[in-house]
Amino acid sequence: MKPTEARTYADPEVLVATSWVATNLENPKVRIIESNEDTLLYSSGHIPAAVHVDWTSDLNDSVRRDYIRKAGFESLMSRIGVTPDTTVVFYGDKNNWWACYAFWVFQLFGHTRAKVMDGGRVKWERERRMLTREVRQYPETQYKAQERNDSLNRAFRDEVLKHIDRKLPLVDVRSIDEYTGKRLHMPDYPNEGALRGGHIPAAKHIPWSRAINPETGAFRSADELRQIYMDENGLNPDENTIAYCRIGERSSHTWFVLKYLLGFKNVKNYDGSWTEWGNLVDVPIEK
């Protein structure tokens, strides 16, 4: 596998290797952030100096189905000792699903000094790099955030409906059984309440995992990704594209791939995803 910097990504700055993280642990301008699905993982051992950002309690509104707003983001950034000049580096379990999800939420607030550690937690562990249980406390900062701007990277259902009418590309990144409607949820995961199975009409089926080299857990090279997304499935970096999954976590992974690794100009994550679409009254569904 080629090193990260030799894989000719559209934005090579956004992805860093585990070795880069290892040499920047004490860099005061860098904050390493772990975001996982498994809530016990960070406490059981994490990269030294890393802080924990939980996708539910830290990034989501506790009442409505939405993300935190300006005040919540400022409070989070203050707690983890981040200023607008800090470069945040995300990593986590499940091949960086939640790392990409957190990265995406940070982009809604315009914190563009952000990177993802290639290969995520599993790669760090496989390389037998150090983990610690010491929770580092950073001095609180005064972070002035911009208002959350969903327009650039987030799609809502009305936009998806218009997108279908305009015959613009959608990418369904779920498993084949979810795409065909055989299942209403991921294998081994609970059914979170979708009443109908299937996919949004004309959505291409490109499971998120195709972007990953299964042996290393790292992202595939730009050439391999182009082959998958553009040559095989006909996606075009100049066309407006929307990715979706079940609740927006796997599709934030694909959003990251399309936007940063392949340089798609306008790609959005529809985080309402199938738990919204599969429950909406009178929207079109294909099986």
Next chain:
Amino acid sequence: MRDGPERLREFLETMVMVSDETERASVLISYADRFKEVPPDIARRPFPEDHRVPFCESEAFVWAVPNPDGSLKFYFAVENPSGVSAKALAVILDKTLSGTRPEQVATVSPDIVEKIFRQNISMGKGMGLMSMVQAVQRLALRACARSSLFQDLA
């Protein structure tokens, strides 16, 4: 029996008192730290597929070995190094169910997973952990069936 055998019931009662999320995580991790893999005299790699816990992404395996008094001793393996929750549950199941008669183990409900992990349960993990309890339950039922077969033959 609602929550199964006595030791399990006592354990669940203790866990109810741990209401703080961080404290509960720390308790669960301390159990995971005590995890000991199935000894080689019981099973060696590659572990047989019929001992694999279905739907468990931590790649857990479980064995039930009968003690001379008819109770069961449970052994586990967890192949995923990040399988912290699976390791914690394995230790808890061993601590609370090993030494118990199979007919009592068979009454244990997978709902105990929610009672043990509460807010520390993640979406993907929940199904796998409940599947671990069901695997233990199946082994107990199998032991019950074997025991009644022997009684019929005697």
